[in-house]
Amino acid sequence: MNAHELPILLDRASELPLAAQLATALRRAILGGILQHDEALPSTRALATSVRVSRGTVVAAYDQLAGEGYLLARPGSATRVMVERHDAVPAPAARNPTSAASAAARPPRPVTPPPLIDLAPGHPSTRTLVDPAWTAAWRAAVAASGRSDSPPSSGTIDLRTAIADHVRRARGLACRPDDVIVTAGTSDALATIGLAVAALAGGADGSEAGTHSARIAVEDPGYPTARRVLRRVGALLLPVRTDSDGIDLAELAALTPAPHAVLVTPSHQYPLGSSLSVQSRLDLLGWARAADAVVIEDDYDSEFRFETMPLPAVATLDRSGRVALVGSFSKTVTPWIRCGYIVASGDLGEALRAVRHDLDATVSGVQQAALAHYLASGGLARNVTRVRREYAHRRALVIGALGALPGVRLAGLDGGLHVVVHIDLPGGADASALVAQAAERGVRVASLADYAVLDRGQHGLVLGYGAPTDLELARALAVLAELLAAPSTH
Amino acid sequence: MNAHELPILLDRASELPLAAQLATALRRAILGGILQHDEALPSTRALATSVRVSRGTVVAAYDQLAGEGYLLARPGSATRVMVERHDAVPAPAARNPTSAASAAARPPRPVTPPPLIDLAPGHPSTRTLVDPAWTAAWRAAVAASGRSDSPPSSGTIDLRTAIADHVRRARGLACRPDDVIVTAGTSDALATIGLAVAALAGGADGSEAGTHSARIAVEDPGYPTARRVLRRVGALLLPVRTDSDGIDLAELAALTPAPHAVLVTPSHQYPLGSSLSVQSRLDLLGWARAADAVVIEDDYDSEFRFETMPLPAVATLDRSGRVALVGSFSKTVTPWIRCGYIVASGDLGEALRAVRHDLDATVSGVQQAALAHYLASGGLARNVTRVRREYAHRRALVIGALGALPGVRLAGLDGGLHVVVHIDLPGGADASALVAQAAERGVRVASLADYAVLDRGQHGLVLGYGAPTDLELARALAVLAELLAAPSTH
Numbered sequence: 001m002n003a004h005e006l007p008i009l010l011d012r013a014s015e016l017p018l019a020a021q022l023a024t025a026l027r028r029a030i031l032g033g034i035l036q037h038d039e040a041l042p043s044t045r046a047l048a049t050s051v052r053v054s055r056g057t058v059v060a061a062y063d064q065l066a067g068e069g070y071l072l073a074r075p076g077s078a079t080r081v082m083v084e085r086h087d088a089v090p091a092p093a094a095r096n097p098t099s100a101a102s103a104a105a106r107p108p109r110p111v112t113p114p115p116l117i118d119l120a121p122g123h124p125s126t127r128t129l130v131d132p133a134w135t136a137a138w139r140a141a142v143a144a145s146g147r148s149d150s151p152p153s154s155g156t157i158d159l160r161t162a163i164a165d166h167v168r169r170a171r172g173l174a175c176r177p178d179d180v181i182v183t184a185g186t187s188d189a190l191a192t193i194g195l196a197v198a199a200l201a202g203g204a205d206g207s208e209a210g211t212h213s214a215r216i217a218v219e220d221p222g223y224p225t226a227r228r229v230l231r232r233v234g235a236l237l238l239p240v241r242t243d244s245d246g247i248d249l250a251e252l253a254a255l256t257p258a259p260h261a262v263l264v265t266p267s268h269q270y271p272l273g274s275s276l277s278v279q280s281r282l283d284l285l286g287w288a289r290a291a292d293a294v295v296i297e298d299d300y301d302s303e304f305r306f307e308t309m310p311l312p313a314v315a316t317l318d319r320s321g322r323v324a325l326v327g328s329f330s331k332t333v334t335p336w337i338r339c340g341y342i343v344a345s346g347d348l349g350e351a352l353r354a355v356r357h358d359l360d361a362t363v364s365g366v367q368q369a370a371l372a373h374y375l376a377s378g379g380l381a382r383n384v385t386r387v388r389r390e391y392a393h394r395r396a397l398v399i400g401a402l403g404a405l406p407g408v409r410l411a412g413l414d415g416g417l418h419v420v421v422h423i424d425l426p427g428g429a430d431a432s433a434l435v436a437q438a439a440e441r442g443v444r445v446a447s448l449a450d451y452a453v454l455d456r457g458q459h460g461l462v463l464g465y466g467a468p469t470d471l472e473l474a475r476a477l478a479v480l481a482e483l484l485a486a487p488s489t490h
Numbered sequence: 491m492n493a494h495e496l497p498i499l500l501d502r503a504s505e506l507p508l509a510a511q512l513a514t515a516l517r518r519a520i521l522g523g524i525l526q527h528d529e530a531l532p533s534t535r536a537l538a539t540s541v542r543v544s545r546g547t548v549v550a551a552y553d554q555l556a557g558e559g560y561l562l563a564r565p566g567s568a569t570r571v572m573v574e575r576h577d578a579v580p581a582p583a584a585r586n587p588t589s590a591a592s593a594a595a596r597p598p599r600p601v602t603p604p605p606l607i608d609l610a611p612g613h614p615s616t617r618t619l620v621d622p623a624w625t626a627a628w629r630a631a632v633a634a635s636g637r638s639d640s641p642p643s644s645g646t647i648d649l650r651t652a653i654a655d656h657v658r659r660a661r662g663l664a665c666r667p668d669d670v671i672v673t674a675g676t677s678d679a680l681a682t683i684g685l686a687v688a689a690l691a692g693g694a695d696g697s698e699a700g701t702h703s704a705r706i707a708v709e710d711p712g713y714p715t716a717r718r719v720l721r722r723v724g725a726l727l728l729p730v731r732t733d734s735d736g737i738d739l740a741e742l743a744a745l746t747p748a749p750h751a752v753l754v755t756p757s758h759q760y761p762l763g764s765s766l767s768v769q770s771r772l773d774l775l776g777w778a779r780a781a782d783a784v785v786i787e788d789d790y791d792s793e794f795r796f797e798t799m800p801l802p803a804v805a806t807l808d809r810s811g812r813v814a815l816v817g818s819f820s821k822t823v824t825p826w827i828r829c830g831y832i833v834a835s836g837d838l839g840e841a842l843r844a845v846r847h848d849l850d851a852t853v854s855g856v857q858q859a860a861l862a863h864y865l866a867s868g869g870l871a872r873n874v875t876r877v878r879r880e881y882a883h884r885r886a887l888v889i890g891a892l893g894a895l896p897g898v899r900l901a902g903l904d905g906g907l908h909v910v911v912h913i914d915l916p917g918g919a920d921a922s923a924l925v926a927q928a929a930e931r932g933v934r935v936a937s938l939a940d941y942a943v944l945d946r947g948q949h950g951l952v953l954g955y956g957a958p959t960d961l962e963l964a965r966a967l968a969v970l971a972e973l974l975a976a977p978s979t980h
Binding site: 127188225232233337359 | 614617619625629637639641718721850854856
């Protein structure tokens with residue numbers, strides 16, 4: 001489409017920056033069908049001339065829309081419209097919960113179900129990932145791949161150095177490359193830690209057959225995958241009540257005998273989204289010292305904060321070497337690459353390295369080299385900046401669609417890629433009926449109950465907003481708003 | 491160097507092919523210092539014209555020498571000499587074991603030790619790996635890496651399909667992609683199997699804390715890394731005497747209670763190099779059926795055979811779904827990529843997939859896609875052909891240098907990347923003194939004792955010839971020949 005054919009009217013007297021106004025106009029043109037799927041946009045130069053703004057303003061607007069998933073920008077070719085209007089965005093239903101009209105007015109279910117929109121948590125946006133920094137990193141790694149050795153069992157020195165730098169900058173934790181262990185993602189990290197805790201618990205060097213079970217306390221509700229991994233490597237799990245203040249330290253301290261380790265998500269509790277206060281972090285460390293226990297700090301999502309700075313990692317408060325910090329590149333890069341790390345020092349670090357030595361390296365040397373390049377070149381930092389902006393926009397869409405519904409409370413909004421929707425439900429009911437109704441209408445969401453070991457009366461939905469496009473998210477939110485407003489559900 | 495300056499004389503009446511004669515002449519020119527390190531060779535066209543052979547003959551000779559590590563051929567630039575003569579190849583010492591002259595005549599140890607030549611087994615040649623097929627495979631994989639999901643826990647369908655094809659072609663085992671589980675190399679495969687055997691042994695679904703130890707019989711001598719991995723995931727290991735006929739089936743059958751599994755290397759026993767007869771394979775399966783045990787078949791090195799075709803994998807003889815075949819790309823591609831697989835069906839396959847599901851995928855989706863491309867495009871098959879030729883040449887060097895020494899017997903020559911040097915040693919002595927003497931002179935070799943759990947009187951060295959260049963190997967063999975001939979060692 002030619003630049004002058006686009007319906008763009010800018011208000012130069014407005015307080016809204018011109019780039020934001022331009023982005024809004026383009027978003028409307030796409031949603032209104034004026035710009036169609038796969039259509040090429042005008043060059044930044046042509047559009048800048050046509051609407052009389054600087055070229056930088058157009059670049060900023062395109063960049064914003066690419067970040068939001070509306071546009072696809074590729075070096076050396078025209079920027080194109082990425083979203084496709086499968087059907088119109090459903091109009092939000094009447095929000096009056098006392099009226100039965102909304103349910104009655106619902107159109108009959110179509111014969112072919114609409115394409116599934118997946119709001120299951122844990123999937124990041126990767127639309128901006130394949131950029132020149134990413135491909136250059138892999139090219140260098142592949143060129144150097146003709147090697148006849150395995151990567152070191154704890155990871156290459158290049159990647160461990162890059163991760164130590166990253167953790168220092170992103171989380172304020174001063175650590176040496178020798179404190180870093182490269183793993184095939186968070187699950188591989190937790191398997192390593194589970195086996196190391198078992199070895200420490202047995203007081204053995206691991207050479208005896210595993211008769212010692214590690215007793216590991218976990219948050220409830222918590223991360224089901226973590227429970228699966230730890231159980232599979234022989235751990236006995238002890239679920240501890242967890243709410244919007246984080247793990248219940250009194251319940252943890254009352255466990256007899258004391259567990260050998262506790263797995264926590266202090267920066268953004270999974271799934272509740274709460275953050276553990278600094279006092280609780282210090283108390284947790286105090287308990288760990290007294291109980292001679294290991295603190296496993298799963299630091300997932302700490303890169304994505306919208307309102308407040310993240311609290312320092314528990315590991316930064318630790319003076320006794322009892323914290324194993326776990327991080328991964330699943331959210332900041334892509335879960336497709338299966339790469340993460342553990343940071344730990346002292347005896348705990350030694351025990352972890354012994355496990356890794358016994359089990360051998362799991363992460364391809366090619367991938368380690370590529371990731372080391374990507375981190376060292378600043379590619380990761382730039383990608384995090386891009387997706388953070390994208391998530392902030394999506395989060396605003398969620399608040400706009402669901403934030404004002406009666407009987408609904410949003411939580412975990414300060415960070416991450418997902419939000420918890422607490423719902424007032426009639427006594428005893430959980431959110432499974434709502435999950436099933438959403439699925440019937442083509443929207444996959446998770447129930448808070450899926451994360452719990454014991455039913456502690458916390459009901460609601462968990463919505464991931466990382467992976468869908470804005471249009472998909474808007475469609476899904478309209479469906480959910482309608483269901484949450486309907487009297488049949490609550 | 492110009493083509494006509496090279497000292498090449500071809501005997502057109504000889505039965506030796508012209509390409510082989512040309513390769514020999516060029517090898518001599520390099521070893522004799524006529525062609526120096528990094529020097530460009532004439533183009534294939536110029537040399538063909540100069541010595542009056544077809545260009546294809548020159549290409550074949552260059553290809554052979556590149557495979558042997560003498561030359562480096564890169565698309566779009568001149569072929570160059572790759573080897574560097576750090577010093578002259580030491581002259582073989584007097585081989586008369588009754589003379590003390592050789593030890594006395596040994597020059598004083600140099601102040602700076604010579605660069606270490608590593609003949610530790612397990613390192614393949616990767617000089618020919620980074621070719622256009624390899625880089626194209628990765629380029630395609632990286633271009634498709636912007637995904638927000640993890641790879642499936644058992645591997646991508648593309649890679650499982652390519653592996654099923656590969657196993658069918660290379661090992662004659664008819665298997666479906668659904669029978670394939672992708673792992674981060676052999677160690678990750680063995681950890682998966684160890685945990686699955688424990689779950690099957692306990693009759694549990696793995697949800698209980700690991701109180702059941704899997705009892706697993708292993709070959710002795712055998713693969714130390716396998717023992718380390720299996721022990722670390724809680725298995726109790728039962729070493730079974732193994733010799734040039736393979737594992738002692740009578741000793742295996744006498745174990746009470748019967749083990750839950752046995753780990754064997756039937757195609758090329760590690761480290762002894764022997765092959766299990768077809769009758770023994772059938773007997774092993776009969777025992778497994780009677781004992782309700784799993785056979786773990788580590789099929790390493792089966793691609794590299796020099797004299798006879800490999801026997802069919804035990805898995806091909808199995809009708810009861812009790813064999814888990816383990817393979818890896820560490821030798822056929824490079825251990826740098828940490829990628830392997832398990833092939834298993836039925837209940838065993840289900841138990842393995844359940845473990846992988848619990849532990850999550852360990853292999854990067856980028857790498858899985860790259861490897862799937864590389865296998866499907868025929869890149870792997872071509873690389874195996876190239877390195878097989880290289881290994882056959884090196885194996886001839888080993889036989890030439892050590893095969894005729896008194897008191898020395900070479901074994902395991904029919905396949906693989908390593909050879910066992912059995913030595914008659916005075917009663918009670920093992921080969922550790924010899925290993926230490928070799929190390930002092932800059933050659934790293936392994937002792938057969940390093941592979942054994944119990945001392946069963948098998949003494950000798952294990953030499954890997956995959957990774958060193960021909961020149962390095964020749965130097966190292968000269969050192970070893972001198973040590974083996976000296977009366978101080980035996």
